Amino acid sequence: QITIDPSTQNAILGQQFILTCLIIYSVPSPTFQWYKDSVILTTDDRVKSFTNGSLVLATTLYPDAGEYLCIAINTEGTATATGQVEIIVTPTFSSTPTEHLVALLSYISLPCYSEGVPNPVTSWLLPDNSTVPNNEHFSWSLQVNGPLTIRGVLATDHGSYTCVSTNEAGTDTLRVFLTVQVPPSAPYNISAAVLYTKSVTVTWVTPFDGYSVITGYRIEQLLEGEVATEANFIWEETGVGEGELDSAIVTGLIPFEFYRFRVSAVNEIGPGSFSSFSTPTQLPPSNPPAPENVTALTLNSTAIQLTWSHPTYTHGVILEYVIAWGVVNTNQHATITVPLSQGLQHVFTSLSIYTEYMFSIRAVNNNTDGDPFLGLLSQPIYQFTGEEAPIGPPLNVTLVTTPGGILVRWRAPVYEFRRGLIIAYNFFYRESQLNLELPTLPPLLENRTNHSLEIANNYRLALIEYYNFGNSSFSLMRVSVSSELDSHSYTLTGLPRENYYFDIKLQAVNSAGAGPNSTFQSAKSGFNIVNLLPILLPSILGSVFLILCIPLTVLGIVGLYRYYNNWKESATNSKPYRDVGS
Numbered sequence: 001q002i003t004i005d006p007s008t009q010n011a012i013l014g015q016q017f018i019l020t021c022l023i024i025y026s027v028p029s030p031t032f033q034w035y036k037d038s039v040i041l042t043t044d045d046r047v048k049s050f051t052n053g054s055l056v057l058a059t060t061l062y063p064d065a066g067e068y069l070c071i072a073i074n075t076e077g078t079a080t081a082t083g084q085v086e087i088i089v090t091p092t093f094s095s096t097p098t099e100h101l102v103a104l105l106s107y108i109s110l111p112c113y114s115e116g117v118p119n120p121v122t123s124w125l126l127p128d129n130s131t132v133p134n135n136e137h138f139s140w141s142l143q144v145n146g147p148l149t150i151r152g153v154l155a156t157d158h159g160s161y162t163c164v165s166t167n168e169a170g171t172d173t174l175r176v177f178l179t180v181q182v183p184p185s186a187p188y189n190i191s192a193a194v195l196y197t198k199s200v201t202v203t204w205v206t207p208f209d210g211y212s213v214i215t216g217y218r219i220e221q222l223l224e225g226e227v228a229t230e231a232n233f234i235w236e237e238t239g240v241g242e243g244e245l246d247s248a249i250v251t252g253l254i255p256f257e258f259y260r261f262r263v264s265a266v267n268e269i270g271p272g273s274f275s276s277f278s279t280p281t282q283l284p285p286s287n288p289p290a291p292e293n294v295t296a297l298t299l300n301s302t303a304i305q306l307t308w309s310h311p312t313y314t315h316g317v318i319l320e321y322v323i324a325w326g327v328v329n330t331n332q333h334a335t336i337t338v339p340l341s342q343g344l345q346h347v348f349t350s351l352s353i354y355t356e357y358m359f360s361i362r363a364v365n366n367n368t369d370g371d372p373f374l375g376l377l378s379q380p381i382y383q384f385t386g387e388e389a390p391i392g393p394p395l396n397v398t399l400v401t402t403p404g405g406i407l408v409r410w411r412a413p414v415y416e417f418r419r420g421l422i423i424a425y426n427f428f429y430r431e432s433q434l435n436l437e438l439p440t441l442p443p444l445l446e447n448r449t450n451h452s453l454e455i456a457n458n459y460r461l462a463l464i465e466y467y468n469f470g471n472s473s474f475s476l477m478r479v480s481v482s483s484e485l486d487s488h489s490y491t492l493t494g495l496p497r498e499n500y501y502f503d504i505k506l507q508a509v510n511s512a513g514a515g516p517n518s519t520f521q522s523a524k525s526g527f528n529i530v531n532l533l534p535i536l537l538p539s540i541l542g543s544v545f546l547i548l549c550i551p552l553t554v555l556g557i558v559g560l561y562r563y564y565n566n567w568k569e570s571a572t573n574s575k576p577y578r579d580v581g582s
Contacts, residue, residue, distance in 0.1 A: 390515025392417025
């Protein structure tokens with residue numbers, strides 16, 4: 001009695017396979033004969049049959065798969081047993097990339113392609129040979145050709161991963177290397193050397209590039225006492241490798257100031273971290289900027305005080321200041337040197353009254369290699385000296401009678417006599433002596449102490465007393481004018497009397513006071529047509545109705561006559577006089 005156990009067996013392709021026909025009971029011992037797929041099996045160097053019932057296939061081939069029949073024969077008879085042989089194939093990898101490049105924080109799927117019989121399944125090991133977990137970051141499944149997916153790749157994901165492919169024939173592994181591209185490391189050994197008064201050369205050691213070519217650098221400059229700012233620099237890509245020196249020229253710096261620098265490398269992933277700051281580097285002195293906060297203050301009519309402050313950055317040690325100054329729109333210009341011991345101010349004295357001056361100031365710096373550095377001039381500032389009262393009268397004063405008043409025309413005083421900005425004119429006016437109509441006195445009245453007058457003669461002697469110019473007073477009216485004009489005119493209205501002579505004189509006025517009077521002139525004020533209507537209206541109405549009504553015409557003439565007599569008597573009585581005979 002014989003058997004083949006198990007009845008179905010797997011033979012690994014390419015490996016030795018032994019199929020055994022087991023003797024359960026046999027007397028005497030049998031001999032064996034093997035058949036495959038009902039065909040007697042021929043033995044050779046690869047296929048051998050042994051007396052113990054074993055069939056050995058030295059190297060298994062695909063055709064070796066099939067049904068095998070074992071026949072045991074002795075003197076007592078024969079026994080048979082059958083078994084099925086299947087060929088299985090150990091997993092092998094094909095077309096699987098073993099190196100992958102991935103950017104930081106990106107997504108990647110690592111494939112693992114393998115073949116075998118039966119189909120193998122894959123699993124993954126981390127670089128430390130532990131099983132890759134399944135979570136939000138890593139994901140994989142035990143399946144045929146199952147990939148490893150990594151979401152949000154981290155720098156710590158860099159390394160060698162193992163793909164394990166397994167089936168009944170065995171296991172195979174494949175190393176897959178993942179390179180995670182990260183920003184470059186920080187440069188180191190930062191130093192700076194002066195190139196010119198406003199530029200330095202910054203050097204550093206090229207850092208690790210983060211598995212991505214360095215495409216540029218960032219440089220920050222730190223001015224002592226301030227915060228770091230982006231520097232203006234020139235860098236040429238020279239292709240230097242990690243650990244080699246690289247450099248850039250930083251421009252636009254402030255002379256005589258201390259600077260420190262730090263550098264950051266940049267690749268396709270982004271900028272790396274900054275290096276530590278270099279040691280302070282001082283730039284050489286240079287021409288100073290213009291002084292700041294330049295102001296001019298008028299002290300009086302002949303003095304102006306100039307004040308200023310140092311430039312924010314002096315570009316060196318300031319030795320002194322030079323002021324350029326002069327009269328505006330003239331050739332009267334000069335310079336004056338102000339030592340620092342005098343402070344940041346200077347008073348200009350003995351200047352012209354109410355004259356516009358121009359001031360501009362520059363600093364002077366030390367220079368260890370030659371002549372001192374002259375700085376930039378400040379923007380010019382303009383300032384007038386103070387005003388004084390005018391010393392000249394208004395010019396070309398003319399008077400013209402106009403309805404209801406007197407038109408006054410004049411010109412401003414000579415410019416040099418104004419001594420300031422003319423803002424108004426004072427008008428002085430009074431009733432004129434020309435209004436007096438004195439009678440010719442007879443000889444007997446020449447001496448009132450020797451003669452007497454009869455009251456019945458009704459003589460009245462008008463004496464010039466109140467209207468004597470030594471005692472008469474003027475009324476004042478101020479008229480504001482535009483300071484930009486030289487010619488002016490103004491109509492005096494609302495005078496005490498119409499058709500009456502008035503004396504008028506003018507004064508120019510500035511903020512410091514009033515100037516001298518012009519020579520007074522006289523003119524008669526005109527009638528206001530409104531005031532003439534009561535006189536003209538009866539005559540006009542009488543003329544209109546003359547043909548229709550003679551009595552009305554007579555009344556108009558009488559009314560006009562009476563009004564005229566009353567007006568004349570009123571004018572005569574208004575003159576100051578003394579009754580000599582009373």
